[in-house]
Amino acid sequence: MSVDITVDLPKIIxxxxxxxxxxxxxxxxxxxxxxxxxxxxxxxxxxxxTNISDLTANLPVSVRSPRHEVPIGRLYPQLLxxxxxxxxxxxxxxxxxxxxxRAVDSYQAGDVATIDSCLANIAAVMQEAYGQSEFNxxxxxxxxxxxxxxxxxxxxxxxxxxxxxxxxxxxxxxHNPFMDLSEAAxxxxxxxxxxxxxxxxxxxxxxxxxxxxSDSIDVHQNACLQPELFEE
Amino acid sequence: MILDSFKVHSLxxxxxxxxxxxxWDRAGKIASGMKQIWSELKVRNGVPNxxxxxxxxxxxxxxxTQSTVVLRxxxxxxxxxxxxxxxxxxxxRFNLDIVELxxxxxxxxFVKNFDSMDEVKRYMFSLAVVEWxxxxxxxxxxxxxxxxxxxxxxxxxxxxxxxxxxxAEERKFEVKLDPDVMENDIKKDTFRVLIDFDxxxxxxxxxxxxxxxxxxxxxxxVMRRDIDKVIRGRS
Numbered sequence: 001m002s003v004d005i006t007v008d009l010p011k012i013i014x015x016x017x018x019x020x021x022x023x024x025x026x027x028x029x030x031x032x033x034x035x036x037x038x039x040x041x042x043x044x045x046x047x048x049x050t051n052i053s054d055l056t057a058n059l060p061v062s063v064r065s066p067r068h069e070v071p072i073g074r075l076y077p078q079l080l081x082x083x084x085x086x087x088x089x090x091x092x093x094x095x096x097x098x099x100x101x102r103a104v105d106s107y108q109a110g111d112v113a114t115i116d117s118c119l120a121n122i123a124a125v126m127q128e129a130y131g132q133s134e135f136n137x138x139x140x141x142x143x144x145x146x147x148x149x150x151x152x153x154x155x156x157x158x159x160x161x162x163x164x165x166x167x168x169x170x171x172x173x174x175h176n177p178f179m180d181l182s183e184a185a186x187x188x189x190x191x192x193x194x195x196x197x198x199x200x201x202x203x204x205x206x207x208x209x210x211x212x213x214s215d216s217i218d219v220h221q222n223a224c225l226q227p228e229l230f231e232e
Numbered sequence: 233m234i235l236d237s238f239k240v241h242s243l244x245x246x247x248x249x250x251x252x253x254x255x256w257d258r259a260g261k262i263a264s265g266m267k268q269i270w271s272e273l274k275v276r277n278g279v280p281n282x283x284x285x286x287x288x289x290x291x292x293x294x295x296x297t298q299s300t301v302v303l304r305x306x307x308x309x310x311x312x313x314x315x316x317x318x319x320x321x322x323x324x325r326f327n328l329d330i331v332e333l334x335x336x337x338x339x340x341x342f343v344k345n346f347d348s349m350d351e352v353k354r355y356m357f358s359l360a361v362v363e364w365x366x367x368x369x370x371x372x373x374x375x376x377x378x379x380x381x382x383x384x385x386x387x388x389x390x391x392x393x394x395x396x397x398x399x400a401e402e403r404k405f406e407v408k409l410d411p412d413v414m415e416n417d418i419k420k421d422t423f424r425v426l427i428d429f430d431x432x433x434x435x436x437x438x439x440x441x442x443x444x445x446x447x448x449x450x451x452x453x454v455m456r457r458d459i460d461k462v463i464r465g466r467s
Contacts, residue, residue, distance in 0.1 A: 055395060056339035056430050057244045057300055070435045074392045075442070077450045084453065135446070178443040 072175060079177065089132035089139075089177065096125045096146075097170040104163045115155035122166075123150035138184035139177055142169070145188050149198035157195070165194035233460050234359075238342035238427060243308035245317050246300045246432075248335035252328035255296055259283050265323035266292050269316050292320065299324050309340065309452060318444040325439045333439060337393075337432020338451055346423045349377045352400045355425055356381050360464055361398060377402070385462055391435055394454075396462050397428040427463065429455050 073080045081087040103118035126147035133140035146169065153162075169187050176183065191198065255262075259278070263285060267273045272287035282295040291302040301320055303313055324330060346352045357364055362381045368374045380400035387394045400423075407418040431451055 055397075055428075056246045056337040056432060057302070068390065068435045070391055070433045070437050072441075075433055075437065075450070076446050078446075078453045079450075081453065081457070083457075176441075178446055 072177075076178070085132040085135060086177065089129050090174065092125050092129040092132065093170060093174045093177075096122045096129070097167065097174060099125070100163065100167045100170055103158075104160065104167060107158070107160055107163055112155040115158065119150045119153055119155065119158075123147050126150065136178055138179050138181050139173065142173060142179070142184050142187050145191065145196075145198035146170070147198070149191060149196035152197045159195070162194040162196060165191055166196065233456060234463050235342055235427065235456070235459055238344045238425075240306045240309055241341045241343040241426070242302060242304045243313070243341075244300060244302050244339040245320075246298065246335075246337050246339075247321070247324065247330070247333055248298045249328075249330050249333050251296050252330060253296070254328050255294065256280055258327045259294070262294050262323055262327045265327065266294075266320060269319045269323070294324065294328075314445060314448050317448070321442070321444050330439050333437040333442075335432055335434050336437055336442070336447070337430065338448070339428065339430040340455070342427045342429070344425045346425070349380075349400070349402055349423050352402075352423045352425055353380055356398075356400050359398070392433045393431065395428070395430040396459070397430075398425065398463055399428075400425055427459075429459070431455070 076086065078084045078086040079090050082091060099118040099121045103115045103122075106112075106114035106118065126143050130140055130143045130147065133143055146166070149166075169191055172179075172183075172187055179187070188198070263273075263275065263283060266285055270285075270287060270290050270292070273285040273290065273292060274287060275283070276286040276291075277284040282293060285292045289304045291300075293300045301317060303317075305313075307313055344355070346355065361383045364381065372379065382397075382399040384395060384397040387396075403422045403424070405418075405420045405422070409417070431454070
């Protein structure tokens with residue numbers, strides 16, 4: 001799209017200079033600033049050629065942009081590239097989402113075995129996805145929660161609303177991989193509210209120790225918890 | 233990749249948005265915020281609808297519907313510079329209460345210097361961007377030193393755009409000083425090729441959804457991934 005609008009803009013992006021003759025500029029209407037005695041740098045950015053009128057720093061401010069929302073893949077193209085961790089994670093989350101939707105269909109069909117299989121797949125995929133989530137710790141925390149929740153759940157315990165909550169959570173991860181801490185916490189809370197148990201056992205035990213509850217698990221004596229602290 | 237033989241020259245980062253009338257109330261706070269990021273900034277120009285601050289290597293313009301940062305130097309694509317751009321974005325976002333952007337874009341300019349215009353032309357003709365005529369055309373002298381290609385590729389739709397431009401440039405720099413300071417004038421001619429990569433998003437972009445560091449990662453990622461598909465040497 002090219003809109004030819006002539007607007008007399010102030011020279012906002014050029015520094016003063018002494019006499020400067022740059023080849024080719026005359027054809028574009030000239031970008032040379034007035035001669036001055038100051039000796040500073042020149043950044044040549046302006047041009048009257050309409051071919052470059054919508055270059056960044058040249059676009060007339062009266063041009064109106066369309067008002068549709070920009071898809072996340074356009075804002076962050078690395079999400080669509082399988083050569084990046086972002087892209088690989090996007091693919092894995094989509095796989096988990098497909099499994100979760102299959103679990104919903106199986107629940108409605110009463111197929112318990114498929115639900116179990118889907119939950120196992122989700123846990124495995126989330127484990128792999130966690131390895132690609134280094135660019136956002138908040139996302140990593142949610143993925144880790146989903147993995148543990150999928151491991152802990154069984155087909156006979158899940159409900160349709162809990163599966164739908166998991167679908168929504170995975171869909172949120174897919175659309176917002178750069179979520180902040182509050183968004184991540186909200187997602188975890190929404191899953192917990194629907195019965196998903198994804199708390200890290202060792203972290204919960206440590207918190208209980210710090211808070212000082214006397215009936216807490218003795219982390220020092222419970223050797224099987226020790227590897228959990230360093231698992232990921 | 234062709235850019236490996238070029239040096240980064242400058243980076244321009246720009247936002248466009250609906251009228252941010254709070255500019256009239258908070259111009260000072262914005263200038264203070266920018267000065268905390270680039271401590272040497274000084275006021276270059278100040279009118280109600282736009283304020284310009286500048287220092288060597290940096291220029292910041294804040295306007296009613298458009299704001300721009302121009303950085304100069306070969307470190308402008310490194311994380312330290314991009315962190316400063318993220319900080320500037322926050323200053324604009326929170327002081328102007330910008331909820332939605334109409335356009336966000338960045339333009340990186342790369343240069344490769346040569347010793348003469350003949351070398352520039354040989355390099356340009358070695359790239360597979362244009363077929364240069366081997367005979368006189370348009371009654372223009374075939375041996376003029378100013379005969380160079382200037383090629384622009386435009387890829388765009390309603391959601392985003394990418395413009396890639398490659399051109400040759402001869403710059404003559406001359407400084408006349410008081411003879412008491414320096415007897416001879418300073419003159420310098422430079423000959424160079426510029427690659428100009430301009431990419432941005434159009435439409436409605438919620439500012440709370442923008443992670444500028446990730447946005448720039450995507451910018452650099454597609455640039456490095458695809459620039460050789462557009463500009464490459466002849467095989």
